[in-house]
Amino acid sequence: MAGKDQDVSDWDVIVVGAGPAGSAAALAALESKPDARVLLLDRAPLGRDKVCGDGIAPHTVAALDALGVRSVEPHEVVETVKLSAPGGASSSAVTSDPGYVVPRATFDERLARAAIERGAVFVERRVTSVVPDDSGVTVDGQDRAPVLIAADGANSVVRRAIGQGHNAKRALAVAVRGYAPTPKGRPRELEIRWDARRAGGLCYAWSFPTANGTSNVGYGMSAAALTNGRAELEERMRLLLPDHDLDGVELSGHNLPLSVATPQFAVGRVLLTGDAASLINPLTGEGIYSAVASGIMAGRAAVTDAASAGERYSRELREKFGRQHRQLRLVYPLVDSKAVLDAVIRACSTNRGTFDRLLDVGLGESSFRMRDVGTLLRHLVRR
């Protein structure tokens, strides 16, 4: 065993990152083992912002409800989803399970505080050193546990420390986000406007209304196709959201590591979760649900049996998301085709089942069935 001396504090599990993945991991560990010593480290204080669309899928709310955590409030609900195709057609529906829009500073703090209330010890510190060995992991030379859960996001230092490189550009999206006044008279709906350009993957603007009169607006696209940095993202956003007053809106950018290329989910005693494991859905940019779901599995595995935690966690994660990941790897290159996007909208407008399925694949762990592919092909042929 390396690095153990009397100045090192011992824990049952160390979680690096107090975003949705990290807090869910701490909550699940403490649910499985209420007396577990859980260290939750984050470089930022509680209540920090995270560049995001702030769209909280019903799947996320359900997973957190099951842990006894109230993550959303009734006034934050947004029941309608509207998808607009490059050709101008659109499809909108009240969803059977509604989503929510909660600024991440608020949402993430709710989760982290719930973990702290149940016994996690939160320490504000930027992790710089992660040294794994056969029986555990030492962090920054001062904390040690038999298992470490990496929940430190898209630019994970832990992932790098265990020799798992970050996603190449073709498996990465980039996006900008800001808060604009919600246009007067605009219905309260989560709107995604797909772009007409061939960008090799994910490429759209969104407008998600918060509960305080602003809308979270942004634009994201494949990093491989970006030629003019943030200016290009801003220009496309203005083009796709002409009904929003974007003057003076402060924009921030961030990466989205897409699940079209994932690292090894566990290496020895280190388990990668959420964005650190590249779990973002490439169809929608949704990553909070996969962060929470993976965090829960990692937290449970970590306190059940440290020696087999990595193997158990990787197996469970593959069982849950493996089929979707394989399928979306094939589908992803097609999502920038105007013909495909128009056909999707036509299929959704005429078939409620297709609309629901699309949301379920885009927000949860589902995958498409042969019947969905048949419906889409029929609409493609009929155009």
Ligand SMILES: Cc1cc2nc3c(=O)[nH]c(=O)nc-3n(C[C@H](O)[C@H](O)[C@H](O)COP(=O)(O)OP(=O)(O)OC[C@H]3O[C@@H](n4cnc5c(N)ncnc54)[C@H](O)[C@@H]3O)c2cc1C
């Ligand atoms: C523009 C944009 C829009 C998006 N919109 C949506 C959306 O509407 N809905 C959705 O579901 N998903 C969306 N996503 C994806 C979503 O934001 C992420 O998938 C999600 O935040 C992943 O959660 P996480 O806990 O893995 O990582 P994060 O939320 O990034 O949390 C990581 C935490 O680790 C901490 N940290 C990082 N490095 C260190 C370190 N060295 N030491 C200590 N702490 C550290 C950070 O401070 C942070 O608190 C969007 C992403 C972007 C970029």
